[in-house]
Amino acid sequence: MSTPVFSPTNHTRLPVAIIGAGPVGLAAAAHLLERGIEPLVLEQGNEVGHSILKWGHVRLFSPWRYNIDQASRRLLAEREWQEPCPDEFPTGTQLVKQYLRPLAEHPDIASRLLLKNRAISITRKGFDLLSSAGRHGAPYVVRIERGGQEEEILAQAVIDASGTYLTPNVVGADGVAAIGEKSNAGSIFYGIPDILNKQREHYANRRVLVIGAGHSAFNVLQDLVKMAESEPQTEIHWAIRGASLDRIFGGGENDQLKERGKLGLVIKKLVAQGTIHLHLGVRVGRITRGDQGLVAHSDNVSLPAVDQIVAVTGFRPDLSLCDEIRLALDPATQSPVALAPLIDPNEHSCGTVRPHGADELKHPDENFYIVGMKSYGRAPTFLMLTGYEQVRSVVAAIAGDWQAAKQVELVLPETGVCHTQFSPRLLQKQPPINKLRDSGTSSCCAPECCA
CATH class of the missing domain: 3.50.50.60 (FAD/NAD(P)-binding domain)
Known part of the structure; x- marks a missing residue:
């Protein structure tokens, strides 16, 4: 040929x-x-x-x-x-x-x-x-x-x-779906659901577990808290893989995108108040359904049973x-x-x-x-x-x-x-430093601030 x-x-x-x-x-x-x-x-x-x-x-x-x-x-x-x-x-x-x-x-x-x-x-x-x-x-x-x-x-x-x-990431901490994740897919939403409007009935007065540590998770948590003001039986759980909150909430008032920084501060306050039940160091390997509801298992620890899971894992x-x-x-x-x-x-x-x-x-x-x-x-x-x-x-x-x-x-x-x-x-x-237009400073984490 x-x-x-x-x-x-x-x-x-x-x-x-x-x-x-x-x-x-x-x-x-x-x-x-x-x-x-x-x-x-x-x-x-x-x-x-x-x-x-x-x-x-x-x-x-x-x-x-x-x-x-x-x-x-x-x-x-x-x-x-x-x-x-x-x-x-x-x-x-x-x-x-x-x-x-x-x-x-x-x-x-x-x-x-x-x-x-x-x-x-x-x-x-x-x-x-x-x-x-x-x-x-x-x-x-x-x-x-x-x-x-x-x-x-x-x-x-x-x-x-x-x-x-x-192509959202799965809940499973190993990069593949957790055992039981696929069979319980009907109770797991990947992304940011419309909690306050179209999908309200799925979450109102329900026990909800949010898994993820980024700004998308913050959006979901904020909506759940807002809904809970009129649906007081709503129970909100939040699970992250890390064992520390140092990086999670972002730069707050130092964030140049003020709404992004504000969102982290809001969630930090809600966690401190106990409105959101935080679970640290959660690496989900298995999800089971029992008489009490869905349970996410991390190593030898099991989280409280919930009715719905929202996966905002990227x-x-x-x-x-x-x-x-x-x-x-x-x-x-x-x-x-x-x-x-x-x-x-x-x-x-x-x-x-x-x-x-x-x-x-x-x-x-x-x-x-x-x-x-x-x-x-x-x-x-x-x-x-x-x-x-x-x-x-x-x-x-x-x-x-x-x-x-x-x-x-x-x-x-x-x-x-x-x-x-x-x-x-x-x-x-590191590739060569690129020019920053109209800026006299280098981007964060460029070699200058790593020196």
């Missing part, structure tokens, strides 16, 4: 395939359009922001000023779009209705957006994972499924912005889409190797991430990038603004403008917490 021969330039007029029509995917399309490169956005849902609408009731702790991409803003300005007040905090639904839908309805985006098209595989034309000779010049093949039929799309590059919402990337793509992933975080030292929660706990772009996101297969929340692999604390700068840099790289790609310009709000460990992994793998 002869090896396919492709010229590196004979497919540059092909579109750049973007997987996912969320904020970061649509931002990638806007940046490509500004550079005269054809985008093609593939979204498996029936509308843009499909996954966001699943948590549409949740209010973001970042205001509008941090949630709008610059290229998208410029595109929307052509349509006399009414930009939301920069200091207001949108819900997920408002983010979709007031920003993503108008962006998707812009003629330049709408004509390049395919809804109800699910990407099921990505490969190089004529090359499986093992094949090398001639691979560099081959275009990408994105196989999609629509209406029960499979089709293929050729692309010069691929930007995977499909996110992680559909998300993980579904990498099956890329089985035939040559990836360079960190074995722990499942993020790109160069990005991992900046976000690994084992070594970088404050949640503030130094600016990064195409250099940190590239893989052995050229012009294939994973961006947005999925780029963080299993690491938490992703901000939308980070995704917007990622795609600006990535699109510049695809266009061959490596000067712009390397000039990563981003100022992220600090969390007010820094517990970086001085490990060889972090200190040896």
Whole structure:
């Protein structure tokens, strides 16, 4: 069998395939359009922001000023779009209705957006994972499924912005479902349920166990406490894996995202008051159902019986889409190797991430990038603004403008917490410091504050 021969330039007029029509995917399309490169956005849902609408009731702790991409803003300005007040905090639904839908309805985006098209595989034309000779010049093949039929799309590059919402982490502390987790799935919700409205009846006057230690858990706990004001028989339990609360509540008043800092302080107070029953050092290995209800077991300790469990244990990337793509992933975080030292929660706990772009996101297969929340692999604390700068840099790289790609310009709000460990992994793998626009200080956990 002869090896396919492709010229590196004979497919540059092909579109750049973007997987996912969320904020970061649509931002990638806007940046490509500004550079005269054809985008093609593939979204498996029936509308843009499909996954966001699943948590549409949740209010973001970042205001509008941090949630709008610059290229998208410029595109929307052509349509006399009414930009939301920069200091207001949108819900997920408002983010979709007031920003993503108008962006998707812009003629330049709408004509390049395919809804109800699910990407099921990505490969190089004529090359499986093992094949090398001639691979560099081959275009990408994105196989999609629509209406029960499979089709293929050729692309010069691929930007995977499909996110992680559909693949939440399990409750089991070993990384796999706890024994009994699957059989009791009907009483376990993964993510942030709409406790105060649509799903109120599942939690009102019930015993509820929340498992997880991030801001999503804080949101759930806050809603449960608010509901308990009118449903006094509601009993709230909170379990975290750690044995200490030092890092859990965040930077409080020192957090530059005030709503994020405030949320941690609220939960800290509720725990101190005994409104929330806290269980430390819980590593769930088994879930059983008895006469008293659901019981989560951790080593030799069993938690009180409850009626419902809410798992807010984070998300993980579904990498099956890329089985035939040559990836360079960190074995722990499942993020790109160069990005991992900046976000690994084992070594970088404050949640503030130094600016990064195409250099940190590239893989052995050229012009294939994973961006947005999925780029963080299993690491938490992703901000939308980070995704917007990622795609600006990535699109510049695809266009061959490596000067712009390397000039990563981003100022992220600090969390007010820094517990970086001085490990060889972090200190040896740090990429060069990126410029921070309009800032005279370095990002938290950059080498200067580790010195």
